[in-house]
Each structure stands twice: as structure tokens, then as C-alpha cells.
Amino acid sequence: MKPNFTLRLRVFNLNCWGIPYLSKHRADRVKRLGDFLNLESFDLALLEEVWSEQDFQYLRQKLLPTYPAAHYFRSGIIGSGLCVFSKHSIQEFTQHVFTLNGYPYMLHAEYNRQKDIYLAHRVAQAWELAQFIHHTSKKADVVLLCGDLNLHPKDLGCRLLKEWTGLHDAYLETRDFKGSEEGCTMVPKNCYVKQQDLGPFPLGIRIDYVLYKAVSGLYISCKTLKTTTGHDPYSGPPFSDHEALMATLCVRHSPPQHNPSPTHGPAESSPLTSVLREAWAEVDQGMAQARWWATVAGYAIGLGLLLLALLCALAAGGWIREAALLLWTPSVGLVLGAGAFYLFHVQEAKSLCKTRTELQHVLGRAREAQDLGPESQPALLLGQQEGDRVEEQ
């Protein structure tokens, strides 16, 4: 980028709710979304929950003239559901799969905010995402993080992510916002949103984000941010059960006249330390719980094996032979099920332990910085995520 040049970047983001057979009016919504993206010709269109590769291929064909570059991120058994369409060529792509992904045996993920059983996982994921950004963006010009984070703005995971990476929230930074109240991205006005989806937030929730930062001596600001408001931009039926986000970002060499996001200073080391401590405590508690479940599963395995031995003895002795044979399958099932449960929770505990160690290391470095006196504190503590900027400015 030439000095004094301003780059305008128009970004579109939507969680598409594209589950084959389950999501309503999928084909029609994907078709209308394609028409809209072609018409608007964004620089980048980032889509989540495109679970069917056919949908991606349909959009790829349709958007080819306007967005010559595209990528569908494949992973795991059902895929990631993520894809990107770009007006500009894609130099490189990479992909990171979270270590922890909730509990496979909980089919209905309850989003109970009073007693969120996933909290430790969410915090661990937020930390993993923050670390991924931290380690891969050291020589980037600009970092953009868009998508459905399944986190409210005040949630621990969201605060941790923002504090550790220094990413700015387009909704909070822009002076020109048009869209749903409080920037909500799931709103009751949307015909696909059921009241129970919103739980204790009947007016709507904000869980989809456009986050950004500039790294190598550049400046980035959010000129405008728009969301859809429960229907598509032509007041027709909505594209999805989530609202779309449309941001216009400005990247330049000189700081913008109004700079709503000053670089972090000494005063900011305190919220970072406190959010790190909060995360540490949460992950520590999750780890203790995971170990407890692993122990319970260990006892269940023992019980199942005992039962199996008893049944074998009964069947061999000729007593209640039929009952013993009938009970054989559930007993084997118990042992196998408890075994899988055990392995899952052992792995969960190890993953949370890994996260806790990483958080502890960062907190330890913060403490060292404090011992060296308040002068050197921001440099040492923020050195990790702000180092690039400080060095190159």
C-alpha cells in the first residue's frame, strides 16, 4: 500500500442457517443471498453455517464474475460450515480446529446463562482463537475477525478475546450505525427466530461481530456499519435467522482525524490482568469438574465389568440363563459407554489444563512486570500483543 493511500474495504458477514432438510426455505434464501451479494459487490463476503457443500458450489458459480476467489473450509465429519468469497485473489488460507468443542453427548445445547455448563469450553475456545490470531498475525497489515462467536459482548470469552488481541468492535467504534436496536443480530422481528431462542433476552442478542485491528504501522477505522433488521435489505423475507452485518472499513497510513480507538496504554494493563484472572478461575473450575466426571466414569466402568463377570458366571452355571443373556448387551453397552465418557473427560481435563497453563504463564509474566515497577509494566505485559505496533510506529 502506498503512503497516504486510503483503502476502503466493504465486508459482509452472515450466519446462513443452512442445515440441509432442517433449515426452512434454504434454497430460496441462498438464491436471494447470491443475488444480493452480486448486486452489492462487497470486497469480502464471509458466511457461516453453510453446511451443504452444494450450497457453496451453487454460490461459487453464481458469484464467480463478482467474486472470483472463494474458499470452503472442510474439517471434521460434518465440516466447518465456513466459506469466504472475495473480489480480490486469496494469497493463502489456513484453518484451525478448536481442541474443545462442547460435550458430544449433549444433543440439546442449553444456553442457560445462569448455569452455563459450557462456560469453561467457551473461555478455552476464546483463548485458543485469541492465541491463533496472536501467533499468526504478527506481520499482517490488518486483522479482521467476523462471524457468529456465540458470545455476548459482556461475556468473559468475548472480553478475553478483545483484551488479548486488541481487536476493536465495529459496532462500538463506528459513528455511523444503521440497523437493529443495540446492534442485535438475532431479533424477535425475524420470522425464523422463536421466542425461546432468545431465552432471557426477549429484545434480541448481539452474538455476530465485525472485529478488526491494524498491525504494521497502519490505521483502521469503521466508517459505517449496517445490519439487516429481521428481513432482507428489500424488506422481503430474511436471509437467515441471524441478521447480516455490512461494514465499510478504512485502512490508511496516517491516523484518522477522529480516532475512536487509541492504542493501549498503561491504564489498560489492569483490565487485561483481571480478565486473564477471571478466565484462569473459570478454566480451573472446568478442569476440576472434568476430572470429577472422569472419576465417576471410572467407577461406572468398574461396575459394568463386575456385572459382566456376574452374568458370565450365571450363564455358565445354567441359572436364569435367558435373563443373563438378555442383560449381556446392556452391560457391554455400559462398559463401552462409560469408557467413551471416561476418555472424553480425560481429554477435556488435559485440554483445560493446557489452557490454564498458558493463562498462568501470561499472568506470571504480568506479575514479573509488576515486580519490575510500574514503569516497565505496560511494555512487558503488553509487549506480547502490542509489540508489533510499538516497534514499527
Place this chain on the structure above:
Amino acid sequence: MKPNFTLRLRVFNLNCWGIPYLSKHRADRVKRLGDFLNLESFDLALLEEVWSEQDFQYLRQKLLPTYPAAHYFRSGIIGSGLCVFSKHSIQEFTQHVFTLNGYPYMLHAEYNRQKDIYLAHRVAQAWELAQFIHHTSKKADVVLLCGDLNLHPKDLGCRLLKEWTGLHDAYLETRDFKGSEEGCTMVPKNCYVKQQDLGPFPLGIRIDYVLYKAVSGLYISCKTLKTTTGHDPYSGPPFSDHEALMATLCVRHSPPQHNPSPTHGPAESSPLTSVLREAWAEVDQGMAQARWWATVAGYAIGLGLLLLALLCALAAGGWIREAALLLWTPSVGLVLGAGAFYLFHVQEAKSLCKTRTELQHVLGRAREAQDLGPESQPALLLGQQEGDRVEEQ
């Protein structure tokens, strides 16, 4: 680092063969290793296959005065077995778990080199490792990759890794090598190595490496490289079934007088393209095979379900009731086993497909560069892994 300053880095690497209950003389070997590391006082000691966390904690205590910083990498169910001891403080650490890790149902991993069923996995892992280094080291001063790669120097995975990252092999680069013949790190002289471990290589194999490169305008060279030769450095019993590597690296601002590793030039774009093509073909074949196994598993699931339905009908009708009940468990087992097999191979196919797409993207960019003419080819093709160096020199 100040200009004209030369940094000498002494690095130790060993696959410790530390499997609780299975590895012979583990406690004694760990104790002697600790004594040696304390005496030699390396800058970095990198250990693999430290499977018992107690062994790590023992070394941590013992090495604390000489190596104040240490880290044990936890992951998965059995852990990674990796740990690091450092004379200097560790600023940050991160960890990446491979997407593909062989076949869980193959208990005895056969290292048949004529028909290596793991070849596609090895290539995918080498690519993932190369991409991890590529994406996380853009602002590094120096990159060191040490350890047991389970790859011979001429293996596709090893060539792909070296070509794509630009890492240099200490054994090939140094002018001062002392140790086992051809730099082998598993040798028949080692009393823990059985002849069958070496397969068709009775004289030994080289699968442990010290690889390095400098990034931001620095220069690195390998002054000396030593390996143990089937016993410990005091001619006592060996530390492990692998030989240890000890390298002295020199990092400086000005190029060394003898520079055995010139920066990549246009002539080198061809081996990179050819190794990328070879990797693509291998991964593509692995993907086809994974899909075939998924299909076979699909048929097995169908068969199992059919059998279950038949048994239910027989038991309900009162015919050969006991036999039906006896066959119930194996049928359920067949369905569950085939199901797990199916899920594994679907996930394998997706992961290989992801690797293939990434390789294809890189090859596509190489072709674009070729279309633009030979002048721009090295810049575009090597721009990805050599960009940092070119920019900052």
C-alpha cells in the same frame, strides 16, 4: 540483538523412549540424562516421548538451577510426550495438534516402506507442520525445528517440509560433524535397538533432525553437530533407543564467511513445484482410499442392521430364541464398530481433501506465476515462504 553481535546457541535433542512400564531402565536413563544436561548446560534441551509427567517433574526439579524455564506440552488423552528445558526465559508457547494421526485401529504400526499405508497421513502431517511454521514465523528471528520426525531424509514428507519452509538440515550443512555414520539416529550398536526396528536399513536410519532458518534479515549457520553413537557420552549405556543430537548454532547479522545455504533463487522453484505435485498425487490417492473404506463401512453398517432386524424377528417369533439372543451382542458390535470405522474414514477423507485443496492452491499460484513469464516466477511462487527475507534484506 545488537548489530555485528554473534549469538551462539547450543541445542540438545533426544527422543527419550519414556513409556511407563514398557521402556527398559527408564528411571536410570532419565536420571543419567538429567545429570548430563546439568553438566553440559545447553541453551535448549528438547525432549520427545517423555510420556510420564512424573519424569518431566523429576527433570524439572533436577534441572531447575541450570534450566530455569521449562514446559510440558499436554494434549489429547495420552499427552504429546514433548517438553522443553531452557536456560533463557520462555516468552510464549503454543501447540498444534495434527488433524490426522494414523489409524486408531492399527495397533502395530508397520513401517513397511514398499507399501506404506500411512504415506498420505505422513505427507498431510508434513504439510500441516510446514504450514504451521510458515504462518507463525513471519516475524521470528530464527526458526528451529528439532525432533524425531519419523521421516527419512529422502522421504516425500521431509522434502516437502524442507522445500516449503526453507529450513536447513544441520547434518547436511555443518562442516564439523562427529557421531554415528551418515548421521543415523537409530543404530544397531544401541543395545535397545532390535534388528527388526531397522527393517530394510540394517546399518541405521536418520529420522531425528535439527532444522533451522533465520528470518528477519539474520543469518544462521551450524558450527558443529554431534550425535551419540549407541551409548551415552561417557561410553555408558545409552540414554534411549534413539541417539541424541547436539548442535552449536551461530546467529549473526552479517553473513558467515562460508555460507553453505544461499537464499533460494529462481532455479529452486522447480524442485518445490515438483515436490508439491508429488505430495498432491499422494494425498489424492489417500483420499480416494479413505472414501473407499467409508463406503465399505457403510455396507457393513447396513448388513449389521439387517442382521439385527432378523434376530429381533426370530426372537419375537420364539424361534431359536437362545441363539438369537447370543447373536444380538455381536450384531450390535458390528453396527457400532462399522459406524466408528465409517466416521473415522469420512473425517480422514475430509482432512485429506483439505490438504489437497491447500496444495492445489499453492500449485495454482505457481502456474499463474509461470503464465506471467519466467521473470516474475520466483517472486510470486517463493513470495510466500521467502517474502519476509526478501523484504527485509
